Each structure stands twice: as structure tokens, then as C-alpha cells.
Amino acid sequence: MARGNxxxxxxxxxxxxQYFLDRLASMKELYPTKIFHYCLMSNHIHLLVQAIEGPNLSKFMHGLLWGFARWFQRRSSYIGHVWQGRYKNPFIADELYFMEVGRYIERNPLRAGLVTQLEQYPWSSYGYYAHGAKDPLVDEDPYYEHVGSTSARRQSAYREFISLAGAHDEKLDQDLFGGRLR
Structure with missing residues (x-):
């Protein structure tokens, strides 16, 4: 997670x-990284990523955030820090927590009141998992195949899984981001 200053x-x-998504694709190619879940909000981003090689995560994030910051500064004649502090990089230890974090990321537009249905929000990986939409940025969540035996069943189960969130959101906000997300 990284937030605007x-x-x-x-x-x-x-x-x-779109510029950020293009930059994300470029950095993914330059520093081999798996992107499992993402959501871009107006003032912050969420990514659930894994570096394929050791130091690539910090290089990936630096290239992504620095490159976007330079573009943003030039485009808007902005002077100063674009991002607020260092990106958050919590350790995710097990399958359940991994899936909960993915759900938390993709429910962000709903929690923020930007949409009434996640299908309405185009800047996340939700469509890939919930409806089978093509998204070249997404590397399939390693646990996704376990939620159903066919694509249709996985998508249906995933939509149900996403819809059941709510009680976990506040705890994840505390655990991952110290309760300072909003």
C-alpha cells in the first residue's frame, strides 16, 4: 500500500x-514480479505482489512509485513529495491471510462508497477473479484454483467470498495499516 502525500x-x-497501470506493467516486466491483486484509489494504491527474485520487490516498487511521481509532478506542475512515506510491505504468512488481504484490497472501492457494486469499478483486479475478465497484469492468486473445480464455479465462489467481507475489514485495516487507511 502506498498513499498520496x-x-x-x-x-x-x-x-x-491508465498511466499508473502502464507503469505497473513496465515494472513487472523489468523486475519480474507477480501481481496477484491490485486496486487503485484516488489517493492510494493497494498491491498484493511477490518478487520472483530476491531484491526485485524494492526495485519494482521504487521504479513504480518514483516513475509515477515524476510523471505526476510534470503533468500537474506539482513540487514536493507525491507519496506519503515508504510503501507498506506487511508479511503474509498463510493461505487464509493471503486470501483475506486480496479480498480487502478488492473491496476498497465499496468500503469507500465509490460504487455500490464492485463490477462498477474498473481500476482493480476484481473483474479477473469474479468474472474471468482478461487482465494482463494479474498473475492468478495461487489459492484461487481451490475455490472451485471450473472457471464458472471459481468465479461464483469468489463473488460470494468477496460479498461476505466486512467483519474482517476493520481488523485488516488495523493489522496491515495501523488503522490509518482512510
């Missing part, structure tokens, strides 16, 4: 969202 809006239009 002073919670400023970083993604003010579709071009900003």
Missing part, C-alpha cells in the same frame, strides 16, 4: 489511472 488525490482522471 497528505492524502492528496493522485488519480484525478482516467489518464492518470
Amino acid at each position: 497528505n492524502r492528496q488525490s493522485l488519480f484525478q482522471d482516467q489518464a492518470a489511472f
Whole structure:
């Protein structure tokens, strides 16, 4: 997770969202990294990623955030820090926690009141898992195949799994981000 400095809006239009996704794809290719879940919000981002080789995660994140910051500064004549502090990089130890974090990430637009249904939000990996939408950024969650025996069953089970969240969101907000997400 990384947030805009002073919670400023970083993604003010579709071009900003698209630039970030393009940058994400470039960094994924440059520093081999698996992207399991993502969600871009107006003032912060969530990524559930895994570096394929040791030091690549820090290089990946530096290239991603620094590159977007430079673009944002030039585009908006902004001077100063774009990102608020270092990105958050919590350790995820087991399958259940991994899936909970993925759900937390993809429910973000719903919790923020931006949409009433997650299908309405285009800047996340939700469509890949819930509806089989093509998304070249996404590397399938290693636990996703266990939620159903066919694509249709997995998608249906995933939609159900996402819809049951709520009680876990506050705990994850505390555990992962110290309760300071909003």
C-alpha cells in the first residue's frame, strides 16, 4: 500500500489511472514480479505482489512509485513529495491471510462508497477473479484454483467470498495499516 502525500488525490482522471497501470506493467516486466491483486484509489494504491527474485520487490516498487511521481509532478506542475512515506510491505504468512488481504484490497472501492457494486469499478483486479475478465497484469492468486473445480464455479465462489467481507475489514485495516487507511 502506498498513499498520496497528505492524502492528496493522485488519480484525478482516467489518464492518470491508465498511466499508473502502464507503469505497473513496465515494472513487472523489468523486475519480474507477480501481481496477484491490485486496486487503485484516488489517493492510494493497494498491491498484493511477490518478487520472483530476491531484491526485485524494492526495485519494482521504487521504479513504480518514483516513475509515477515524476510523471505526476510534470503533468500537474506539482513540487514536493507525491507519496506519503515508504510503501507498506506487511508479511503474509498463510493461505487464509493471503486470501483475506486480496479480498480487502478488492473491496476498497465499496468500503469507500465509490460504487455500490464492485463490477462498477474498473481500476482493480476484481473483474479477473469474479468474472474471468482478461487482465494482463494479474498473475492468478495461487489459492484461487481451490475455490472451485471450473472457471464458472471459481468465479461464483469468489463473488460470494468477496460479498461476505466486512467483519474482517476493520481488523485488516488495523493489522496491515495501523488503522490509518482512510
